[in-house]
Amino acid sequence: MPVAQFTFAEWLALLQHELLLLAAVFFAIGLLDELAVDASYAWLRITGRAETPRIQDDGRADQLMSGMAAVFIPAWEEDAVIGPTLAHALRSWVLDELRIYVGCYRNDAPTIASVAAIARDDDRVRIVIVGEDGPTSKAHCLNRLYRALREDEDRSQTKAHMVVLHDAEDMVDPAALALLDREIWEKDFVQLPVMALPPSHSNWIAGHYSDEFAESHAKSMVVRDALGCSVPGAGVGSAIARPMLSRLAAAHGGEPFARHSLTEDYELGQRIGALGGRGCFLRVRTAEGRLVATRSYFPSDIRSAVRQKTRWTHGIALQGWDRLGWHGKFADRWMTLRDRRGPLAAILLAVAYALVLSAVFSHILVEFGAIAPLKPSPLLQYLLVFTFAGLVWRCLMRAAFTAREYGFFQGVIAIPRILVSNIIAIMSGRRAIAAYWRTLRGAPVVWDKTDHRDHPALALEPQVAG
CATH class of the missing domain: 3.90.550.10 (Spore Coat Polysaccharide Biosynthesis Protein SpsA; Chain A)
Structure with a gap:
């Protein structure tokens, strides 16, 4: 079909396909990165080096x-x-x-x-x-x-x-x-390690910190230490x-x-x-x-959580690139890259959720006969299967690490809490980029502490x- 004959709905479907392909590629790369950490941790467990004395x-x-x-x-x-x-x-x-x-x-x-x-x-x-x-x-x-x-x-x-x-x-x-x-x-x-205690009145906002620290300080930091990389301070x-x-x-x-x-x-x-x-x-x-x-x-409210994670993303991912650069052996650079992926992850998550809404809209258009179904390319189909399987695996891992420290109930709700974590990551990533831009224009760095x-x-x- 000539380009001039594409309708708005067809252009929307085509854009959706291309954005989905782009997001799937980056999510697949991120999943491979996580699987590498998981495999390293599994090897440490098998060899007894990850046992907690x-x-x-x-x-x-x-x-x-x-x-x-x-x-x-x-x-x-x-x-x-x-x-x-x-x-x-x-x-x-x-x-x-x-x-x-x-x-x-x-x-x-x-x-x-x-x-x-x-x-x-x-x-x-x-x-x-x-x-x-x-x-x-x-x-x-x-x-x-x-x-x-x-x-x-x-x-x-x-x-x-x-x-x-x-x-x-x-x-x-x-x-x-x-x-x-x-x-x-x-x-x-x-x-x-740090243990984020989930208060009973905030199982969702404050609780998502419990999930993140449970997995990070039982797996990622253990792998990092075993690889001989620099250990980042938690401040506590x-x-x-x-x-x-x-x-x-x-x-x-x-x-x-x-x-x-x-x-x-x-x-x-x-x-x-x-x-x-x-x-x-x-x-x-x-x-x-x-x-x-x-x-x-x-933090138990979304405003405070976003403020806190804005500071973390701004300081580690954006300021860190300027102030610390890239140094050390391959493992150090790998871990540094993981530390600084926050802004890119926020953008990709925002695109992914926008694509979900777009897919719903496109499905409605297909049901009403406004557009024909757009069949995904074979590459996109493979990527979607791979990333979906990876999402299931990540959910199970998050639930397992949370349950080990906080009990079965917290482990179960850790899965839907991933949505909360992602929304906060998107909001804090946007604010971090804006705050970093202001500092480039001369704004002072102040202690934007949590109440x-x-x-x-x-x-x-x-x-x-x-």
């Missing part, structure tokens, strides 16, 4: 430490959660060698008051006031805590053995500090050897944390790897089966079953 003691850090452990907690408008965080940490880690440095801003009196109420009863907590109005950036606050630590070390003539990073809303594990203390002798950076449950922190500061003008990065925690692991430091992802269970991990609530109004320590026992 168990500690035989009760997991409490009430024994002597190798040296002083400094915990950094940056806080801006965290008066609702910082008290429970500190109280739980001090109760879980009964150690004289512990020092918790909490960075508060001079214009945040409620948070200062909440920290002061804890510090009055326990001298292991130190309030550090940032001498600028907040918020600046999380890394800027962390750098102020680093200077405070150095001042204390100079006065006491005693250096910390390690620095552990946590957020103001974290619920630490009783076994974490002792494990980190033992492991940091052999490594420069150690990352513990992250331990840095004190000498490495000094090396980072010396290499970056006295500031070990990347002040102008939205994801300074992720960049920290990459910077340590660039200096030749050795990192590891430490996944351990207690004798009774509890995963030693940092537990916390994540926290609830804390798991208020609802759960200190010993949380994994």
Whole structure:
């Protein structure tokens, strides 16, 4: 048929076919990437290298430490959660060698008051006031805590053995500090898993974080560590050897944390790897089966979830390309590519959902005889079968990893929660690209932090079953 004789409906059907072919090709590539990770993980399981070891003691850090452990907690408008965080940490880690440095801003009196109420009863907590109005950036606050630590070390003539990073809303594990203390002798950076606790009132929005962390921190990070790649920091449950922190500061003008990065925690692991430091992802269970991990609530409304994931996508995928480039061996570049695929994945997901709506519209047109059915090409048919089978496999994998940590019910609803995850990814990807464009035009990088109004320590026992 000559091109001029195509009707609008026929043009729509043709466009739909070509976009479907394009999306199917990219989804097939992404599926091959995921299958490569799955195959690597399966091999690690078969060879016993992915087995999660168990500690035989009760997991409490009430024994002597190798040296002083400094915990950094940056806080801006965290008066609702910082008290429970500190109280739980001090109760879980009964150690004289512990020092918790909490960075508060001079214009945040409620948070200062909440920290002061804890510090009055326990001298292991130190309030550090940032001498600028907040918020600046999380890394800027962390750098102020680093200077405070150095001042204390100079006065006491005693250096910390390690620095552990946590957020103001974290619920630490009783076994974490002792494990980190033992492991940091052999490594420069150690990352513990994160468990996103699904609150009962937000099984869908907050719950999708549970699915993502359950799979990522039980499979992807295990593979990454086994391949010898740089371990990205999560910003919580992250331990840095004190000498490495000094090396980072010396290499970056006295500031070990990347002040102008939205994801300074992720960049920290990459910077340590660039200096030749050795990192590891430490996944351990207690004798009774509890995963030693940092537990916390994540955003329970879509607006906050999109804001948070916008920051992650902007910082890791877009800023990371500019700030970190592409370095290392093949495995490092492969993992870096996986980290930075967020914006492209958002675009492809948006196209895929638009194609679903278009297919419904085209089916209606076919039913009314407006257009003839457009038969997909053999290549497209093969790709659709392959990607559909891959989707089923991905759903089963997601459900299995979620069920292992959170129970059968959460594993079942992890499958429909993939839709929630995809919608949030599309929205945050669009906002991240727009935010990145603004920074290219000179907009400042600010701490677009998540608001926290609830804390798991208020609802759960200190010993949380994994």
